[in-house]
Amino acid sequence: MKPPREKWRKSFSEWFHDVLFRAEIYDYRYPIKGTGVWMPYGFKIRRKLLEIVREKLDSTGHHEVLFPLLIPEDMLSREGEHIKSFEREVYWVTRGGEEELGVKLALRPTSETAIYPMFNLWIQSYTDLPVKIYQVVSVFRYETKATKPMIRVREVTTFKEAHTAHATAEEAEEQVREAVQIYKEFFDAMKIPYVISVRPNWDKFPGAEYSVAFDTVMPDGRTLQIGTVHNLGQKFAKAFDIKYMDRNGEFSYVWQTCYGISERVIAALLSIHGDDHGLVLPSEIAPIQVVVVPIPYKGRDDEILAESRRIYQELASAGLRVIIDERKEITPGSKFYDWELRGVPLRVEIGPRDVDKGTATLVRRDNLERATCGKEEVVEEVRQLLRRIDEALSERAWSWLREMTSKAYDVGEAKRIIKEQGGIVEIPWCGKAKCGMELSELVDADLLGTPWDEEVEVDGSCVVCGAKASTIARAARAY
Amino acid sequence: MKPPREKWRKSFSEWFHDVLFRAEIYDYRYPIKGTGVWMPYGFKIRRKLLEIVREKLDSTGHHEVLFPLLIPEDMLSREGEHIKSFEREVYWVTRGGEEELGVKLALRPTSETAIYPMFNLWIQSYTDLPVKIYQVVSVFRYETKATKPMIRVREVTTFKEAHTAHATAEEAEEQVREAVQIYKEFFDAMKIPYVISVRPNWDKFPGAEYSVAFDTVMPDGRTLQIGTVHNLGQKFAKAFDIKYMDRNGEFSYVWQTCYGISERVIAALLSIHGDDHGLVLPSEIAPIQVVVVPIPYKGRDDEILAESRRIYQELASAGLRVIIDERKEITPGSKFYDWELRGVPLRVEIGPRDVDKGTATLVRRDNLERATCGKEEVVEEVRQLLRRIDEALSERAWSWLREMTSKAYDVGEAKRIIKEQGGIVEIPWCGKAKCGMELSELVDADLLGTPWDEEVEVDGSCVVCGAKASTIARAARAY
Structure with missing residues (x-):
């Protein structure tokens, strides 16, 4: 007997809202748009998931910490690209009791600008490096787009962000690889399939040198970003003056990385394995096995x-x-x-x-x-x-991702697939930003980027300019 | 060899700041007054402590949940006494991005008014009762008094609050007892000594019928409130219209309780056991034993x-x-x-x-x-x-509390003890509010309240009005 997966796929949005409510995961009726309540059963799933994340981070030398929520305006503005990208979606505290505050305080949209002023104090010498910390906190975005429980919310209640500082560029690069490996193992434990892409340069994390992202495909064919890893180079180190003294008594700026996952992982977990009867949980995460x-x-x-x-x-x-x-x-x-x-x-x-x-x-x-x-x-x-169920979930999920991944060699075909089937379309690309942005418009989809650290076969020519393709662009409608 | 406890006692404030920083517990240099950073070692202590709290709550039928941080102004104002007490110390979010918000949003000072509108939705019938939930969150107070790390802060980063709803007044009363018992066991595990008092009526939690509080004595002789349990009666149930249908189809308001502890417990734990060499941790809580x-x-x-x-x-x-x-x-x-x-x-x-x-x-x-x-x-x-160390810590801490508890039979004596020695002074009292408030002024101290559920010997007359004393008042300088 095969479980029915029709409703799950055809009216995913309705299915998702319905299952969150009826399975007592997340109550979205809280009277502020884009915020919800983790109910007891949902909270238990969240707790299991965080246990696994913590175990993976603790065992690779990361230390958990906790920074304040509020960030003074001048600190948030310290790194130019960063603030430019966030200023339109920051919540501001302007009053305390009956007083107007002298300095506006932001609710953290992410914590680089809260954490790095302390790195400035903590890091003095090469013996203080590397620093590898993480925290699990709420972050806030004043979303003006349509909100969706767990996927696009104004209070992200489960944001795990890690921040590291290193003596050399090579060590930071190595840290990016370690982070990707940790996230792979984590998603594997959840039986969530993924592609790993280097985000296009115009869509990287504000303040990063480059961004690596994990995306999965949801039942409605749209992709969901479920994890990101950023190489920050020395941009924030320079903005926050984070220097260390090396063995020879010389001062240098540190090299930094940061990486994060959020409750979107839970949205993916519930959605990808679910069916018309409701949730299907892998054994490691199931509060009740x-x-x-x-x-x-x-x-x-x-x-x-x-x-x-x-x-x-x-x-x-x-x-x-x-x-x-x-x-x-x-x-x-x-x-x-x-x-x-x-x-x-x-x-x-x-x-x-x-x-x-x-x-x-x-x-x-x-x-x-x-x-x-x-x-x-x-x-x-x-x-x-339980082992067999886990294997079957993993197989089903990965074959879903394969089914939803297509190749296209011209714009029309790519556009048609994205519109009719959804999922990820791989398209030959010359790699130039100009062509990439045009491609995104032509196929009416987002560019997830190019494959990260994969042997990919590139055949054909850039579908925009006709030059020999040097890579493939992954296009999809992203949440 | 006895460890030196002189500095610890004589210049406690300095000792405390110093030990938090040097033992890498809590970095208080974050650039917003009254906020700090939990550093890796401190976070590990916090994590252990929360493990113990969660284990005690989970095993007594409480379910962990997570509610949003933000509370719309109209919701926060629903219960009259409650808002009156908090309005002067609430942080307000008034802007999102570049827009002025239509409704001001409070950073939760505590979560009654966030949680009870959902109780209104969740509770329909007697079969839904009792509800016993808790969450661990940050709460915010725009303190205008002098701040002190972990003890009086603007962001309390470790606030465990439990909220319950019951069909009858008796069950709510029973819940108060269960909560007190849970906290007793918790403080016993921390080897923190305490007295349990019913707070004076003029100092109970805003919106409660009565409040029971745990206080301990810090090394400088001031008392610290480390836990509170409130019987809310039906005040909030009426304000938020939380009704259930009983077996006969009749609708009644529920009876509620709430109880909380915060990182002040960690401040007490570190301070009470510490000495001139630094921290001394009981084995159950020690990240490294x-x-x-x-x-x-x-x-x-x-x-x-x-x-x-x-x-x-x-x-x-x-x-x-x-x-x-x-x-x-x-x-x-x-x-x-x-x-x-x-x-x-x-x-x-x-x-x-x-x-x-x-x-x-x-x-x-x-x-x-x-x-x-x-x-x-x-x-x-x-x-x-390890067992013997734990016993010795408990004995030393309880004998410290006993040493710092005195009796006084007139105002002058009470005032002198509070000024010269500190700690808790037990004073015969007629129990009338008028005398109590006057007593508090006369001895220049706070009234912690009267003993909760203890056989106390009351001798003498009320030190204010001279009438036969019906109870004892505990006076102390409280943090």
Whole structure:
């Protein structure tokens, strides 16, 4: 039995709003546009996700810190490109109590300008380097475009930003690679497929030398940026005067990088694996991995419940995140509905026949297939099935991304694919900014950039100027 | 050998600023008054503390959630007493980008008015009750008084607030007791001593029926409020129209409570256990419980290092949070200084004599006493010593609180004790507000309130009006 994925794909926006609300992930009815509330079940998913991120960052020598929310106007303006890009979307605090503030305070749109003045104080000598820190905070953007829960919001409540400083350009370059590797492993754990692109020069992070970005394809064919890694070179170091003394007593500016992910990862996680029944969660992230549901049968309810509890205990003792649903007031069917909606990877049903035969019935959330196993093998069978579900989710997600990636050798074809199918279209490009910007207009899509650190086969000529193509441009309608 | 506690007590303010900076806890040089940066080591202490809080709340049926920072002005004003108390210290966002906002947005000073409009949506029927949620967020107060790191700040970066709703007044009352019990266990784990008082009616939380507060005594004799529990009755339920349908189809307002702790707990933790060498951390909260320091000796460095590493491995395998300090460029003395400053509870030294005799030298941070044990017993000995250190910290802290608690039977005596010794003075009181406020002025101190749920012996007469005392008033200079 294949789970239905039609509604999921055809009316994604509706599906997404609906599932966030009904699965108790994120309540978007808070009375400020573009802000929402993480509800208990959603918060548990968020917590798991952050546990994994923290583990990956801590084990690679990053230290968690916490900086203030407010940034004085003069600090925010210190780096020219940076402020130019953010000034139109910054929230400003101008009053404290009944007083007008002397200096306007910005709600952080991102924290470079909050953190780097402290780097100026913390970094004196080469022995202080490298510095590798991160924080998980809310960031604020006064979005004027249409907002969408978790995807385009005014308060991004889950922003993990890392900031590093190094003695040499090479070490900063190496750090970019480490960050990309960390994010790859992280998205792999979420079973989220991605392409990695170097953003076009006109679309890099304001203040960066270059930006590397992870994009995935959402069910409606639009791409979603789910992570970025920036090589900042020495631009901020010069703006904030961050220097260190080397072994010879000479002073040099540090080399910096920063990289971030946000709750958009959760939006991708929920959307890419979901189906018409609701969420489907990979086992590592699922707050509940297994739900045990007793199937009542006239006159035998006590033995069924006893056996269900025994199996529940066994799974719990084995370290699995398991619950037992003993609610009396609703039918097993309603219970199935509830836990399928919430994406619990595996359901264990215990009915009278299971008690008689000494078996358990296991139902996979990803494909809704049923299987039976002997009661002695439940723990082992559950472990195996969770692994198989994770593999299947990963395979399905990556084949979705492949399906949604096309090649086009002229503008008309590229435009048609983007309009009719969506996804990512790879187009031969000479690499010049002028042609790139024109291409973006001609195909009516965003340019995600060019492949990062990949062997790509470039054939054909630039679809704009006709010169020999030196790379491929990835075009897509991006969120 | 007793550790010196003189500087700690006599110039506490200086000690506190100094230790926060040198032990890399909290950098208070961020360029906005009353805000600071949690540095890596400080953040690790904060993380441990929050782990313990979360574990206690999760295991008592609380669910973590996350609400937006911003509160529209009309929502913040909904409950009359509440807004009156906060309006003078709220930060207001009035601009987004280049636009003036139509409705001013407050940075949350606390979240009742953000959360309860959602309770209005979430709570429909008695089956939805009780609701028990909490969040860990930053809250903002535009303090006009002198600020002090972690104790009186403009951005409180670590505010754990819990909010509950119940069907009956009795259940809300029961919830107050549960909250007090949770906080008791939490402070006990931190080895922080406390008194629990019902705040005077004129000093309760704005919008509450009554407030219960935990106070401790800081090294300078001033008290610090480290936790509060409020019975909100139905005031907010009426202001935000939070009703539920009971079993008979009748609608009633819910009964609510809320309770909070902040980073002030960390200020208390660091201050109360500290000494002239720096921090002293209880083992449960210490990011590093044991540091192994090899003591080099000419010609024998390799065997000393090998034995140190072996013991380090053994402690790590036993699940202890242990590090080994192998730095070559500094002396063992400097290492001792570093880790004593950071409050690591136990140091293991391995020198040539330890290698010869098959022993290890253990040094307790709390009293700097040295002991030797056989190398086979290191893990067991470390475990025992950590337990003993925790007991000693708890005993020392509670005896400090007892020392700093006095009784006084007239205004002059009370005033003198508060001025000369500080701490808490217990004074017979008739319980009337008029006398209480006058008492507070006469003894030139704050009234913490009356003992909560304690058998207290009341003797004598009210020191203000001379009537028979019905309770005791706790007076102190509070932070």
